[in-house]
Amino acid sequence: MDISFLTARQHDLRLPKAIKDKALASFVSNQPIGPHRPSDDAPFRRMYDFWFASILWAEYKDLSPVNGAATEKFVSAGPTTSDAKLEDWMLELLLLIAVHRLKFDVNTLPDPTQVFKLANELAAVGAPSLIEALGNCLDLMEPQLYTTVALFREAASA
Amino acid sequence: MIQFLELELTNFAIYPKASFKFATDPERPLTVIRGENESGKTTLVRAFLWVLFGSKGIQEATDNAYALRPVWVKADESVTTKVKLSFRQMKSGKTVAFNLVRTLTSKDAKNARLSDDKVVLARQEAGGAFKPMSEAAVETLHTIIRPEMRDFYFIDADKAVDFVGGSEANHSDQLMRSMIGKSIRALLSLDTLRSASERVQDQRNQFVRDIAALNRGAMGTNQQQALINVESEIEKLKKQIPTAKAAFTNADETHRLSDEQFSTMIKELEMASKRAVDGKKFRDNRDRLNVRRRQLVHQLAEYAPGAALAAAILSPTLKAIIDRLEPMKEKGHIPPHELEVIPRLIKRGVCLCGTEISEGSPAADKLTAILLEARKTESGARFLDGVLNLATRHKLFGAKAVRNDPITAIKKELADLDPEIGELSAAITEVEKTAAAEGGKQAEASEMKRDIGEKLAQRDTFRDALIRLQNELEKLETERRSHQESIRLAAGRSDKVKVLQASERAADLVKSVVQAAYERVESDQVADVSKSMTNLFSTIVGQTEDGLISEVGLRTTGPASNLPEYELFARYQNADKPLKLINGASRRALSVAFVLALAEQTGTRVPLVTDSLLHSTSGEVRKRLVDFLAKGKRIGQPIMFGTRADFQSPEVRTVLDQFAGATYTLTAQSHVGADVVRADPNREQSNQVSICNCSPRQYCAICERTGDASTTDLSSKSRGS
Numbered sequence: 001m002d003i004s005f006l007t008a009r010q011h012d013l014r015l016p017k018a019i020k021d022k023a024l025a026s027f028v029s030n031q032p033i034g035p036h037r038p039s040d041d042a043p044f045r046r047m048y049d050f051w052f053a054s055i056l057w058a059e060y061k062d063l064s065p066v067n068g069a070a071t072e073k074f075v076s077a078g079p080t081t082s083d084a085k086l087e088d089w090m091l092e093l094l095l096l097i098a099v100h101r102l103k104f105d106v107n108t109l110p111d112p113t114q115v116f117k118l119a120n121e122l123a124a125v126g127a128p129s130l131i132e133a134l135g136n137c138l139d140l141m142e143p144q145l146y147t148t149v150a151l152f153r154e155a156a157s158a
Numbered sequence: 159m160i161q162f163l164e165l166e167l168t169n170f171a172i173y174p175k176a177s178f179k180f181a182t183d184p185e186r187p188l189t190v191i192r193g194e195n196e197s198g199k200t201t202l203v204r205a206f207l208w209v210l211f212g213s214k215g216i217q218e219a220t221d222n223a224y225a226l227r228p229v230w231v232k233a234d235e236s237v238t239t240k241v242k243l244s245f246r247q248m249k250s251g252k253t254v255a256f257n258l259v260r261t262l263t264s265k266d267a268k269n270a271r272l273s274d275d276k277v278v279l280a281r282q283e284a285g286g287a288f289k290p291m292s293e294a295a296v297e298t299l300h301t302i303i304r305p306e307m308r309d310f311y312f313i314d315a316d317k318a319v320d321f322v323g324g325s326e327a328n329h330s331d332q333l334m335r336s337m338i339g340k341s342i343r344a345l346l347s348l349d350t351l352r353s354a355s356e357r358v359q360d361q362r363n364q365f366v367r368d369i370a371a372l373n374r375g376a377m378g379t380n381q382q383q384a385l386i387n388v389e390s391e392i393e394k395l396k397k398q399i400p401t402a403k404a405a406f407t408n409a410d411e412t413h414r415l416s417d418e419q420f421s422t423m424i425k426e427l428e429m430a431s432k433r434a435v436d437g438k439k440f441r442d443n444r445d446r447l448n449v450r451r452r453q454l455v456h457q458l459a460e461y462a463p464g465a466a467l468a469a470a471i472l473s474p475t476l477k478a479i480i481d482r483l484e485p486m487k488e489k490g491h492i493p494p495h496e497l498e499v500i501p502r503l504i505k506r507g508v509c510l511c512g513t514e515i516s517e518g519s520p521a522a523d524k525l526t527a528i529l530l531e532a533r534k535t536e537s538g539a540r541f542l543d544g545v546l547n548l549a550t551r552h553k554l555f556g557a558k559a560v561r562n563d564p565i566t567a568i569k570k571e572l573a574d575l576d577p578e579i580g581e582l583s584a585a586i587t588e589v590e591k592t593a594a595a596e597g598g599k600q601a602e603a604s605e606m607k608r609d610i611g612e613k614l615a616q617r618d619t620f621r622d623a624l625i626r627l628q629n630e631l632e633k634l635e636t637e638r639r640s641h642q643e644s645i646r647l648a649a650g651r652s653d654k655v656k657v658l659q660a661s662e663r664a665a666d667l668v669k670s671v672v673q674a675a676y677e678r679v680e681s682d683q684v685a686d687v688s689k690s691m692t693n694l695f696s697t698i699v700g701q702t703e704d705g706l707i708s709e710v711g712l713r714t715t716g717p718a719s720n721l722p723e724y725e726l727f728a729r730y731q732n733a734d735k736p737l738k739l740i741n742g743a744s745r746r747a748l749s750v751a752f753v754l755a756l757a758e759q760t761g762t763r764v765p766l767v768t769d770s771l772l773h774s775t776s777g778e779v780r781k782r783l784v785d786f787l788a789k790g791k792r793i794g795q796p797i798m799f800g801t802r803a804d805f806q807s808p809e810v811r812t813v814l815d816q817f818a819g820a821t822y823t824l825t826a827q828s829h830v831g832a833d834v835v836r837a838d839p840n841r842e843q844s845n846q847v848s849i850c851n852c853s854p855r856q857y858c859a860i861c862e863r864t865g866d867a868s869t870t871d872l873s874s875k876s877r878g879s
Contacts, residue, residue: 001544039455043462053463056471089465092548093472099545100475106491106538145455146569148462153565156470156556 003091010078011116013051014071019127023050027134027144040143047074048084050130051123052094053152057133058126059097060155065121077116094119160302160764161795163244163255165209169228170239171201172826172847178202180765180797181819188788188817189797192805192854193824194864198847199799202824203312203769209241209260211305213272223262223270230843233267247302255282258299303764310341313753315770321749322726322737329738331725338712338724341756342684351676358672362665365658372651372658381648385641388634395631402624409617416610423603430596437589444582451575458568469556476553483546493543496532500525680714684724688712690755691726691748698747698754698782706730707740710748712755726752746775754786757794765795772804781809788817802864805854814854821853823861830863 015023024031027050029042044050051074058065075084086094098104098115101122137147162180167173180189193199207215208226216225223239231237240261247254260277264270279295280288309317319325321341323334343352461467469476486492504525507515515522532539688711695710709729726748728735740748750771757766768787772780787796805811814821825848827834832844838860841848850858857864 001548039459043459045459049463052468056463056468059475060471087465089468089552093468093552096472096479096545096549096552097475099542099549100479104538104542104545106486106535106542109538109541145458145462146572149458149565149569152462152467152471153563156467156473156560 001092003088003095006091006095006112006115007077007079007083007086008112010076010080010083011112012073012120013048013075013077013084013116014073014120014123015051015054015127016070016124017072019054019124019131020047020072020074022131023047023127027131027148040145043145043148046084048077048086050127051119052086052090053148054123054127054130055094055097055119056126056152057130057155058122060158061126061129063122063125063129065101065118066125067121069121069124071120071124097122159248159794161246161248162765162797163246164242165202165205166240166242166244167202167205168240168242169231169237170205170208170241171226172198172229172845173201173205173849174228174230174842174846176847176849178822178849179820180795182795183819186817186819187796188784188814189795189820189822190805190814190818190854191797191799191822191824192802192852193799194801194826194829196828197824197826199769199824200314201847203314203767203799205241206243206312206767207308209243209258209277210303211300211308212260212275212277214305215308216272221271221273223264223272223274224267226262226272227264227267227270229845236263236265238263255288256280256299257282257288258296306340309337310753310756311764312767313750313769313771315746315750315768315773318749318753318771319745321752322740322745326738326740326742326745331737334737335715335723335725338726338752341753342687342712342724351672351679355669355672355676358665358669362662362669365662365665369655369658369662372655381641381644385638385645388638388641392631392634392638395627395634399624399627399631402620402627406617406620406624409613409620413610413613413617416606416613420603420606420610423599423606427596427599427603430592430599433589434593434596437586437593440582440586440589444579444586447575447579447582451572451579454568454572454575458565458572461565466555466559469552470560471556473553473556476549476556479545479549480553483542483549486542487546491535492539492546494532494536494539496528497536500529500532684712684714687752687755690758691751694755694758694786695747695751697786698751698779707735707744708732710751712752743775746773747779750783765797767797767799769799770801770804771798772800772810777807777809780804780807781813784810784813784817788813800854802854811855818853821851821856823850823852823856823858824848825850825861825864830860834860834863 023044024047027042027044028047029037029039029044030046031037032047039045044053057063076082077084077086094115095110098110098118101118102110102114104110133151134144134148137151138144161182163182164180165178167176169175178189178191181187191199191202204216204225209215213221216223226239228237228239238261240259242257242259244255244257246256257280258277259280260275262270262272262275264274277293277296278290279299280290281295283289303311309320320333320337323329323331483492490496503509503515504522509515509521513521515525691711692709695707707728707730711727711729712724713727715723715725726737728737728740728744728748737745737748766787772783775783784798787798805814825834827844834848838848848860850861852858852861
């Protein structure tokens with residue numbers, strides 16, 4: 001299935017500002033400015049990895065998207081070279097989540113804007129929960145990556 | 159005393175081979191050799207001179223030995239000339255026989271050299287055999303039979319007048335004094351005393367020179383002052399040297415300690431270097447493990463929000479989608495099959511169930527209505543079909559990922575790696591910490607090395623200074639020793655001067671003693687010879703006080719301080735009669751008187767060979783001469799050469815009969831003819847001399863031809879045998 005239509009035009013990826021700053025400070029290894037942080041301590045390579053993980057966490061926790069939350073764009077996904085190139089499997093899963101949440105049928109075709117709007121809303125609700133979960137699982141003797149993977153593995157096995 | 163025993167000649171001038179045995183019987187001491195002029199008497203004397211003195215005995219102007227070569231030998235013929243003189247020496251009651259052999263081989267007459275001769279003196283050993291002696295022995299013989307005295311030992315009467323100054327016509331007082339002086343000084347041992355005196359004088363002069371030389375080298379006061387100065391310098395240096403030595407020792411010790419520390423540090427640095435190698439191994443291992451860890455972390459990071467985990471996490475969502483869409487698919491709503499099937503049915507006009515579908519038919523209308531309705535939801539149906547496929551695929555993927563669970567394995571490997579990496583890191587940290595410390599040591603070592611270099615240079619400076627001082631001290635000590643030695647030598651010289659001065663005085667004393675002895679001996683012996691001469695002259699010549707010569711003798715002339723000269727003198731009526739005014743016979747008598755007086759006075763130790771002594775003397779004088787030689791036992795072994803006429807008088811023959819122990823007669827062809835000489839069975843050539851044992855009173859078949867054989871007093875030998 002060709003899902004390139006989702007990024008045929010630019011879509012902002014957004015997170016609540018405080019969450020975004022915290023994520024950048026604690027969980028993302030590839031920093032937009034500054035040195036690359038070790039994967040052990042920053043389990044998410046890119047900011048949109050954390051963003052996508054937040055969506056997954058919200059879906060896992062079956063959290064309801066927050067409409068109108070104060071969010072801030074951290075990057076855009078789109079066709080230009082300056083846009084983030086989300087992997088196909090990410091776009092496919094975002095589409096599936098949207099199909100599931102928005103109840104598309106044969107009469108209503110998905111709108112990419114709706115898909116990314118839902119994604120940002122899920123991220124906005126999932127990110128704080130994810131950070132909290134990671135904070136709850138924090139073992140000072142174990143790297144954060146291991147904790148994160150363990151957390152997601154637990155989620156996957158649930 | 160020396161006595162000639164035998165003279166053997168081989169190929170000598172006119173002698174092919176000859177042997178003369180000389181009289182040695184004290185009762186018959188005379189050896190008489192008779193021969194006319196040119197018969198070989200003088201040649202025989204020449205043989206004596208050659209065998210005894212070699213080229214010195216042959217008064218030739220050149221080295222040519224032509225006179226010795228046999229006359230019968232051709233000029234280009236090689237020949238060996240040989241003369242052998244047997245003699246004996248009696249000394250201190252002991253008698254030893256000797257053979258003196260001189261040979262000369264000449265290839266030809268032109269190349270006959272007197273200097274090519276070879277002489278051997280052999281001494282008779284206890285068993286009778288003769289053993290050759292060293293060449294030095296010949297020289298010893300010459301101290302007894304002295305070459306320069308040959309004219310005395312071998313008197314040729316013709317030459318004997320040289321003692322008086324030569325022939326009457328060519329008188330020379332200088333010649334007389336020379337000949338007389340030479341003979342007297344030699345035979346009276348005055349030469350010995352004179353030379354002893356001269357040696358003492360020379361030694362005394364040497365003492366004087368040595369004293370002068372020693373005085374020249376006497377020590378000056380400045381040498382003493384120089385010694386004081388040097389000793390002062392030495393004292394200064396000796397005070398400086400301990401300080402310099404201490405400085406050097408300290409510097410050396412400091413350097414040594416630093417060097418030891420440096421060695422220790424170098425060892426530690428070597429250990430550090432070894433540890434650094436270990437550290438590198440640790441780092442390599444750690445790097446390798448870290449690479450692996452990074453790989454694992456990357457893999458693990460993939461699972462943080464990765465596709466597999468995401469699919470697994472969304473499994474409920476995916477299930478819900480599938481549950482919703484699968485019925486639709488089963489009903490054929492997705493995808494919209496009608497859009498594919500109905501157009502084909504309509505085109506065929508027959509349904510699958512067999513119902514005819516034609517245009518305008520109700521079936522056809524119904525199908526067309528369905529088709530139109532389907533076309534309205536075609537996009538949605540196709541989309542949902544795609545969604546279903548996606549959900550199905552992700553659900554399967556998620557389920558598979560969970561089943562395989564690679565995360566556990568990755569985490570386990572990471573859990574194993576981490577401590578190992580930690581240990582390596584700790585070890586590396588330790589190594590690096592050590593290395594850092596050792597890096598400091600490296601710098602410290604460099605600093606220490608530089609410091610050691612400075613200390614070494616400082617030590618060398620002190621050492622050089624010490625060596626300079628020691629060298630200076632050594633030099634000064636050498637100088638001091640030199641001064642001390644000079645002073646000591648000067649003191650020694652002073653002592654030596656005293657000894658030499660005493661020696662000089664002793665030499666003066668010895669010289670005066672020797673001089674006195676010389677003068678006494680000279681005075682006494684010259685007086686004795688003079689007295690003997692007067693007696694002999696009177697005896698031989700029969701001179702009286704009333705004659706033309708009343709007194710002859712020997713006296714000194716010239717100052718005593720110089721080498722004295724001697725001269726013969728003749729006096730008449732208490733006044734000197736110049737010798738040049740003395741006539742021939744008296745001259746001969748005077749010379750013979752001198753020779754015999756000298757021989758008598760000195761007790762000549764060697765034979766006295768006289769040639770033509772009786773020549774030109776009257777009969778009475780001859781008798782007295784022969785009588786003196788025969789009876790005058792105070793002279794050496796007398797060997798007389800003379801002519802037939804010399805021995806012709808009955809008185810002489812009577813004496814010879816009584817005292818001649820050996821007689822020989824020489825006969826040459828010039829007197830008796832070549833055929834007569836050839837008749838001699840021992841002769842091969844006519845120009846060879848013929849020798850027989852005939853006495854002056856006897857004649858044999860050969861010598862009788864000389865013309866005197868008709869006299870009445872011939873012995874029976876000549877005629878009968």
